[in-house]
Amino acid sequence: ETGVTQTPRHLVMGMTNKKSLKCEQHLGHNAMYWYKQSAKKPLELMFVYSLEERVENNSVPSRFSPECPNSSHLFLHLHTLQPEDSALYLCASSQGRGGSSYNEQFFGPGTRLTVL
């Protein structure tokens, strides 16, 4: 596997379900991100992890719970979601210090989530 992978690619869940999204990066990066992409809206940054420590939480409802057990893996635990949470959830990683001066983010293919 190369780059940033996300599983599952598609997920349909009811409002009472609990599910988790998984992201794995194979790039040796030390920062990871969760974004939400809704139709006709800019990407919304949800969480940022730097060296496995959460450094940003953009007022995301508590029904979204991130977990970063190590620098290669990032999870987004979901529970009691609402239909308006249906969106494409994108994971990204970046090198951080010691990387290119761009510190560009590399994205996974996303998980298309539908909440019924």
Add this chain to the structure above:
Amino acid sequence: AQKITQTQPGMFVQEKEAVTLDCTYDTSDPSYGLFWYKQPSSGEMIFLIYQGSYDQQNATEGRYSLNFQKARKSANLVISASQLGDSAMYFCAMREGVHTGTASKLTFGTGTRLQVTL
């Protein structure tokens, strides 16, 4: 106020022609970086090109170039010799400040859908 503005929701261009996708930004930070990403229908965001606020020359990367006009706060993407595979959503994004810690925070625009026709 929006930090990144992309005023073109959709654009058409004929194959082999050049196309310019507009992006304007708003920041009071003297140090910032501007990125362009491509998102095909598969969903993955692909990094295309970067321009730093202190860079003296416009960035170029193969068929992609960035028309950076600092005083006007614009960072338009120019794609030369368009190909059918260029059909996708294109997003402009900005990072304000230098790297803070190891992570970089990006603010994205709403994107432009480019359709390349025969």
